[in-house]
Amino acid sequence: MRVRLGQALRVTVTLVCLFVCLGRNTCAEPGRELRIGHFPNLTHAQAVYARATGHFQRAVGIPIQWTSFNAGPSAIEALFSDALDMAFVGPNPAINGYLKSKGTKFVIIAGAASGGAGLVLRKDAGIQTEKDFGDKIIATPQLGNTQDVAARIWFAKNGYRLAEKGGCLALVPLSNPDQLTMFRKRQIHGAWTVEPWVSRLEIEGGGVLFLDEKTLWPDGQYVTTHLVINKQFLATNRELVKKLMRAHVEVTQKIKADPAAAVKTLNAELKKETGKALAEPVITRAMARMEFTWDPIASSLFKCAEAGRQVGFLRKTPDLTGIYELGVLQEVLQEKGLPPVKEGTR
Secondary structure, three states: OHHHHHHHHHHHHHHHHHHHHHHHOOOOOOOOOEEEEEOOOHHHHHHHHHHHHOHHHHHHOOOEEEEEOOOHHHHHHHHHOOOOOEEEEOHHHHHHHHHHOOOOOEEEEEEEEEEOEEEEEOOOOOOOOHHHOOOOEEEEOOOOOHHHHHHHHHHHHOOOOEHHHOOOEEEEEOOHHHHHHHHHOOOOOEEEEEOOHHHHHHHOOOOEEEEEHHHHOHHHOOEEEEEEEEHHHHHHOHHHHHHHHHHHHHHHHHHHHOHHHHHHHHHHHHHHHHOOOOOHHHHHHHHHHEEEOOOOOHHHHHHHHHHHHHOOOOOOOOOOOOOEOOHHHHHHHHHOOOOOOOOOOO
């Protein structure tokens, strides 16, 4: 009798748990989680905001394992080793990773941010026009990264040969914190970088914005960050990815609708992840220079790829056929009555 009562009790508890799960629609499969990579940076605002508020996790109904990276190549390598299911990354790491895997490992499923990059100069650098960069030292965040390529293209168009090729202009790779330090010490004349470091160089370093990169792009739009996903994960978890995409669109709308509230949420999370919050004037100015969007701005990615070829980082114009899979995003936008994005074609 005790055995039967025990069995009946276990069955009853199981059924109750099942009904509760079905009612909430949030039960996770045992041991299952969604693994997302991002940078603790404003250009990855949707990820930072979602990590702070739990919005993504509530939407997908399973635990999310967040992993922070300092550079795009590291996030791409984590995708290659199956340590991540998806990641927020910039255009150049996405291009390089797609080519390295011959298009087999991941695809781009949405945009995240546009803009936020620029060339900041010291006020005493002696640079007034494009003709004044001879014998100057300009920093970029990383050799071959998105801002480094943009800087190389712009300086070449303005007739400069870099010191590494016997010219008079030195372009040096420096991490963003080192840029600020050397800027203050007057050891570099300027830096081509991305927010919030553009604003930090201005406000904390006393610099001036010489060139906002958006002035070089049609309608001022170019991809800074987008969302990439493991192809196999997308193929086998389409409905889960759709839930995540709905949440991505919603978070983007929240950030755009109330930037002041978003700043507080983002800064608190950045302090949690990095140990230090941004000064309010810095984060406010930086946010104003960026556009948060689910549109991947595909045309700008192809221009980035061509720029990589022009500066010698790629041997030939790469074939990026298939790098975009925007079907889930388009479905979500249609559901929400929002206009579709342009598909990823040249």
